[in-house]
Amino acid sequence: MTTPLLQVENLRKQYPVGRRSVRAVDDVSFAVPAGQTVALVGESGCGKSTTGLATLRLIEPSGGRITFDGTDVTTMGRRQLRAARSRMQIVLQNPRSQLDPRMRIRDSVLEPLRAQRSGTRAAMRDRVAECLELVGLPADLAPRYPHQLSGGQRQRVAIARALATEPELIVLDEAVSALDASVQVQVLNLLQDLQQRLGLSYVFISHNMAAVRYLAHRVVVMYLGQSVESAPADELFTRPAHPYTEALLSAVPSASRPRDRERIVLRGDTPSPFERPTGCVLRTRCPRARDICATTPPPPRELVANHTVSCHFPLEHSG
Incomplete structure (x- = not known):
């Protein structure tokens, strides 16, 4: 078993x-x-x-x-x-509770990698781009803020953030x-x-x-x-x-x-x-x-x- x-x-x-x-x-x-x-x-x-x-x-x-x-x-x-x-990661009901409104999307996804000290800066930036692609978000959303996204897009960002540390x-x-x-x-x-x-x-x-x-x-x-x-x-x-x-x-x-x-x-x-x-x-x-x-x-x-x-x-x- x-x-x-x-x-x-x-x-x-x-x-x-x-x-x-x-x-x-x-x-x-x-x-x-x-x-x-x-x-x-x-x-x-x-x-x-x-x-x-x-x-x-x-x-x-x-x-x-x-x-x-x-x-x-x-x-x-x-x-x-x-x-x-x-x-082990978590995705909550309301992405607003996971995404800092003052942080750009790329920084929100990057944050758990920084907390875990996961690789070089270049490697972490590449991982952010990879995670956004995994959840079906275009790269041009990375510099935006959460309030500039739809509810579905924000939840995809929350999922990307959860995926960041693999x-x-x-x-x-x-x-x-x-x-x-x-x-x-x-x-x-x-x-x-x-x-x-x-x-x-x-x-x-x-x-x-x-x-x-x-x-x-x-x-x-x-x-x-x-x-x-x-x-x-x-x-x-x-x-x-x-x-x-x-x-x-x-x-x-x-x-x-x-x-x-x-x-x-x-x-x-x-x-x-x-x-x-x-x-x-x-x-x-x-x-x-x-x-x-x-x-x-x-x-x-x-x-x-x-x-x-x-x-x-x-x-x-x-x-």
Whole structure:
């Protein structure tokens, strides 16, 4: 069995708030094979972005283990972590948060190379030109400022910046959600092309299930900081096992879905992270909840090969 490029095991992240704490990420595990995309999906506030940031140690995990290319990231010192970050990069939802408005495009792409002291000045300038070409931007954009570019162009610059240090893993945190639909498709096509050409691995964080289906090889579904289902993308989209996954997918337009199939809307609101339900985290909203759901957290179980669900009564076991 091939060792994954990235292995996240029992990741936890808590934030102290007054005398209490919020469990933003609670015992989440997943693996990213080299050259593949694993998507983290769920509603806003489910902990997927926190998971992505903690995976790169841009925020410090409260517990768990993160292994990148066989090395434990969670025990790295500052110097080791700095070197590792040249191989692990991130692209955020809003490129304005990554691109200094006072810096020209070429300098924004050059900045991570300077931070890593990657080669001579001439070599770094050549790498900037190469990265802009990789993301489909003409060389004459290099001396411009971010405000002179369109939203799609700015996101391509953010991707070029992430590519500058020749990473093997990129965390894409809602990287297309701020773009118009037509531009989203173009950027998704670019990401897929870059993955095939460069052998990149992605952690793709999104609430856009259509984009996830297009790009992801595997999907991890999160709710209230926990992973409730994990499966290959094709398996999850055709045979969801968790009621929460079924509700998410019911909102995705599909030519193959019967027109009379109604969208599934879970009852009530998402509970406050300060008042998490006992037992199963979904049970206050789940139409399938029974007495055991209120007292016993459902352990993850493998229904079929590589398809894991945390539910006492998964959809395949109805009756």
